Amino acid sequence: MTTLPVIVVGASLGGLRTAESLRRSGYDGPITVIGDESHLPYQRPPLSKAALHGADDALENLTFAHRPAISDVTWVTGTRVVSADLGANIVTDDRGEVRTFSALVVATGVRPRRLHVPGGATEGRYALRTIDDARSLRDVLTPGTRVVIAGAGFIGCEVAATAIGLGCDVHVVGTTAVPMEAALGHDLGAAMQVRHEDHGVAFSMGTRITAALGHPYLAHVDLADGRTLACDVLVEAVGSSPNVEWISSNDVDATRGLRTDSAMRVVRADGSPHDNVFAVGDVASYPHPHHGIESASVEHWNIPTETAKRAASVMAPMLAGDPSHLDVAATPFAPLPSFWTDQYDVHLLAYGMTRLADRSTLLAGDLAGECLVGYYRDHRLVGVCGIGMTGQMLTYRKELMAQPLAAGTAA
Amino acid sequence: MINVKVDMSQCQHYGQCVLEAPHVFELNAKDRLEYVAQVADDDREAIEDAIDICPMQAISMAR
Numbered sequence: 001m002t003t004l005p006v007i008v009v010g011a012s013l014g015g016l017r018t019a020e021s022l023r024r025s026g027y028d029g030p031i032t033v034i035g036d037e038s039h040l041p042y043q044r045p046p047l048s049k050a051a052l053h054g055a056d057d058a059l060e061n062l063t064f065a066h067r068p069a070i071s072d073v074t075w076v077t078g079t080r081v082v083s084a085d086l087g088a089n090i091v092t093d094d095r096g097e098v099r100t101f102s103a104l105v106v107a108t109g110v111r112p113r114r115l116h117v118p119g120g121a122t123e124g125r126y127a128l129r130t131i132d133d134a135r136s137l138r139d140v141l142t143p144g145t146r147v148v149i150a151g152a153g154f155i156g157c158e159v160a161a162t163a164i165g166l167g168c169d170v171h172v173v174g175t176t177a178v179p180m181e182a183a184l185g186h187d188l189g190a191a192m193q194v195r196h197e198d199h200g201v202a203f204s205m206g207t208r209i210t211a212a213l214g215h216p217y218l219a220h221v222d223l224a225d226g227r228t229l230a231c232d233v234l235v236e237a238v239g240s241s242p243n244v245e246w247i248s249s250n251d252v253d254a255t256r257g258l259r260t261d262s263a264m265r266v267v268r269a270d271g272s273p274h275d276n277v278f279a280v281g282d283v284a285s286y287p288h289p290h291h292g293i294e295s296a297s298v299e300h301w302n303i304p305t306e307t308a309k310r311a312a313s314v315m316a317p318m319l320a321g322d323p324s325h326l327d328v329a330a331t332p333f334a335p336l337p338s339f340w341t342d343q344y345d346v347h348l349l350a351y352g353m354t355r356l357a358d359r360s361t362l363l364a365g366d367l368a369g370e371c372l373v374g375y376y377r378d379h380r381l382v383g384v385c386g387i388g389m390t391g392q393m394l395t396y397r398k399e400l401m402a403q404p405l406a407a408g409t410a411a
Numbered sequence: 412m413i414n415v416k417v418d419m420s421q422c423q424h425y426g427q428c429v430l431e432a433p434h435v436f437e438l439n440a441k442d443r444l445e446y447v448a449q450v451a452d453d454d455r456e457a458i459e460d461a462i463d464i465c466p467m468q469a470i471s472m473a474r
Binding site for chain 2: 067349390
């Protein structure tokens with residue numbers, strides 16, 4: 001057996017779960033996890049919520065607990081891998097150190113997209129992905145601060161709820177008709193907007209920011225509809241880009257994330273897999289045959305964990321020279337995405353691929369209170385979303401889980 | 412035996428743990444989480460899966 005390590009690039013949730021899953025799958029060789037942040041893997045979801053509230057330990061307590069099984073993993077933090085050579089099985093970091101791997105796991109995730117607008121303001125503009133981002137933003141979310149949030153997705157809306165709770169003056173600018181429209185649909189998105197407005201958040205929907213003015217401190221933003229909003233802070237929550245540049249010069253498909261097969265093996269341009277290169281988490285674009293989708297990434301809470309387990313279940317026998325890994329790789333893989341958001345006293349949970357829906361229907365309850373909403377594509381349930389009613393939701397989750405893998409392959 | 416603990420000040424009753432370890436965690440008739448505080452060593456992996464998937468990261472275990 002080789003003594004070369006499995007190298008995991010990316011020290012966040014996907015990297016941590018890969019290390020844990022490799023041990024559980026029986027791999028007992030060396031593992032090196034390399035991450036560009038100075039922190040060990042930590043929880044990101046609280047960064048837009050509780051962690052933006054004052055207490056310092058709210059940020060310090062986010063580090064994931066490490067199980068004894070991964071106590072011998074080598075963590076290399078504060079180090080960015082800048083290139084990979086999949087033919088030579090090496091990665092090179094930003095200090096020029098070259099490491100050889102037995103298998104490579106790409107867990108580099110995504111970074112926030114930024115607004116590219118004129119106006120000269122360079123200070124007062126924030127994005128939110130890391131603990132350091134949250135620390136910077138927390139310092140400026142003080143009572144009376146005028147905050148404009150670009151983007152009305154989950155992160156934008158969570159920051160809006162948190163900032164208004166901190167006494168800021170908050171205005172959300174979004175390109176869609178209602179907030180969180182892509183994931184929640186129009187009706188539930190509209191109901192969520194009302195809840196935000198009841199707490200004092202202002203919305204300008206169906207428009208976008210065209211300029212961020214100030215020299216260098218932000219003074220106001222211009223909107224496409226001609227209005228101007230005076231502000232001190234601009235939070236840019238306008239989506240993400242996959243971190244793939246360091247590996248994209250290899251024979252891979254990095255057009256939308258890093259494309260893999262259903263065993264999470266990174267594939268070449270011709271679709272054939274690299275046997276010892278895997279991708280997990282937000283960066284991985286994998287097949288969804290039951291939805292008729294060849295390849296898509298899913299940036300939801302459970303996907304780093306699910307994809308890491310899948311990759312490890314194939315990688316561990318492969319590294320042991322056990323041909324059964326090919327049988328494992330051939331088994332179906334269709335994790336049901338789950339996601340959740342906390343905004344005010346609203347705890348919203350969803351299963352499935354609600355974004356694919358062409359129609360949504362109120363299944364139970366009341367959109368202004370506790371409710372269940374079903375999401376359908378071509379009359380087939382593809383997702384369900386609930387505020388409360390968790391027990392009832394499980395019935396619909398079972399329906400989503402029971403769908404045959406081959407159903408609906410005619411895209 | 413393994414001691415299971417849920418920080419109920421964090422728990423939002425999303426029920427993800429129920430899916431991973433239904434013999435340890437359950438949602439009662441009011442959709443509130445209830446759980447067994449002591450389980451057999453054989454349940455370790457199921458508890459680990461529940462810990463991993465909890466959106467609030469509210470679950471811990473000790474021997």
